[in-house]
Amino acid sequence: MDLNTIxxxxxxVAKKQKLSxxxxxxxxxxxxxxxxxxxxxxxxIDDDADSTDQKVLFSELRSKLNEIAxxxxxxxxxxxxxxxxxxxxxxxxxxxxxxxxxxxxxxxxDISTLNQIIATHFYRQxxxxxxxxxxxxxxxxxxxxxxxxxxxxxxDMYRIxxxxxxxxxxxxxxxxxxxxxxxxxxxxxxxxxxxxxxxVEILRNGSKNEALTYARKYLAPFASVHEDEIQKLMGCLLxxxxxxxxxxxxxxxxSQTSTYxxxxxxxxxxxxxxxxxxxxESPLTVAITAGVQGLPTLLKxxxxxAATKKQxxxxxxxxxxxxxxxxxxxxxxxxxxxxxxxxxxxxNPPMLMPCGHVISKQSIVKLSKSSSRPFKxxxxxxxxxxxxxxxxxx
Numbered sequence: 131m132d133l134n135t136i137x138x139x140x141x142x143v144a145k146k147q148k149l150s151x152x153x154x155x156x157x158x159x160x161x162x163x164x165x166x167x168x169x170x171x172x173x174x175i176d177d178d179a180d181s182t183d184q185k186v187l188f189s190e191l192r193s194k195l196n197e198i199a200x201x202x203x204x205x206x207x208x209x210x211x212x213x214x215x216x217x218x219x220x221x222x223x224x225x226x227x228x229x230x231x232x233x234x235x236x237x238x239x240d241i242s243t244l245n246q247i248i249a250t251h252f253y254r255q256x257x258x259x260x261x262x263x264x265x266x267x268x269x270x271x272x273x274x275x276x277x278x279x280x281x282x283x284x285x286d287m288y289r290i291x292x293x294x295x296x297x298x299x300x301x302x303x304x305x306x307x308x309x310x311x312x313x314x315x316x317x318x319x320x321x322x323x324x325x326x327x328x329x330v331e332i333l334r335n336g337s338k339n340e341a342l343t344y345a346r347k348y349l350a351p352f353a354s355v356h357e358d359e360i361q362k363l364m365g366c367l368l369x370x371x372x373x374x375x376x377x378x379x380x381x382x383x384x385s386q387t388s389t390y391x392x393x394x395x396x397x398x399x400x401x402x403x404x405x406x407x408x409x410x411e412s413p414l415t416v417a418i419t420a421g422v423q424g425l426p427t428l429l430k431x432x433x434x435x436a437a438t439k440k441q442x443x444x445x446x447x448x449x450x451x452x453x454x455x456x457x458x459x460x461x462x463x464x465x466x467x468x469x470x471x472x473x474x475x476x477x478n479p480p481m482l483m484p485c486g487h488v489i490s491k492q493s494i495v496k497l498s499k500s501s502s503r504p505f506k507x508x509x510x511x512x513x514x515x516x517x518x519x520x521x522x523x524x
Contacts, residue, residue, distance in 0.1 A: 143217075154207060233431075242276075247413060299327055306321040322352050322356060323394055329345060329363055333367070333371070365378065481494050
């Protein structure tokens with residue numbers, strides 16, 4: 131799809147719309163100006179004056195209005211705009227297929243699983259009333275049971291997030307302390323960052339002794355691993371109540387801008403979902419976004435296949451054309467066999483040979499000639515048996 135062509139056509143229509151609007155306003159202003167001029171002249175005429183003078187004024191007004199020809203100007207301007215809009219709508223019909231059902235494949239979805247996905251999406255977005263409404267209307271006991279635990283967990287998450295928005299970190303610190311070991315396994319420093327937020331907030335209020343007591347209790351355990359951070363925080367004790375004048379005023383963790391606090395909130399959300407075994411982004415959001423990006427290619431493919439009277443669209447396991455969805459939708463590595471130059475699949479997975487080289491299963495079958503005899507690796511002098519090769523997962 132050539133989006134530049136569509137953008138150029140849109141710009142032309144927008145330009146004509148502005149020109150039409152300007153022309154209309156100019157015509158209206160001229161008409162108002164002539165009428166107001168006549169009104170002023172009539173007000174200056176003595177009431178006892180001959181009515182002939184008024185007739186002359188009206189005659190002059192009629193002549194000037196005929197000279198301006200407002201209706202002709204407005205009709206011409208609207209005609210130009212209508213032609214531009216008509217061309218643009220035809221261009222859109224050419225590039226955008228209004229019937230997206232052509233790209234739909236008949237897949238039997240499990241309704242209970244679909245209900246769970248949608249309800250979970252609402253819960254993780256904080257739309258608990260909407261999620262409950264869906265579960266109740268679906269009358270699906272298995273789906274309701276499956277999402278009940280997740281609903282409770284996401285309720286806790288939003289309770290923590292809402293408290294953080296008001297500056298209350300107690301719930302977030304309690305959750306981080308409870309999951310401290312699991313956060314460390316994820317290589318997350320969220321607990322330390324939350325304590326930093328609390329420590330700096332105490333200093334902002336000017337309570338140096340309270341901040342020192344807090345540091346000894348909550349920051350000291352992190353000193354062996356995060357010595358630089360702790361030293362910087364201890365240096366801030368000298369600037370209690372006036373951190374904006376300290377040498378650390380430009381430091382993100384000390385200044386605690388709204389952007390930095392938003393980062394902490396996002397990290398807590400990510401870690402919370404991770405510990406729940408949930409993805410960071412809603413699967414429903416990811417699926418819909420990816421589908422929207424891939425839809426133009428799928429529609430074009432469906433149209434081409436329909437024109438050539440091919441019926442493989444509903445039965446093919448792999449698309450014959452690439453669909454580029456961008457790096458944000460690449461969740462795993464894609465293996466391409468260096469021997470056959472084919473992408474790995476469930477039927478043709480990557481296999482690790484004893485020498486450490488990886489080729490596809492079909493390549494191993496061809497090299498071994500479907501026998502138990504040793505075969506030479508195509509990339510080194512070592513030999514291997516089929517039984518020695520192991521399937522690997524990226």
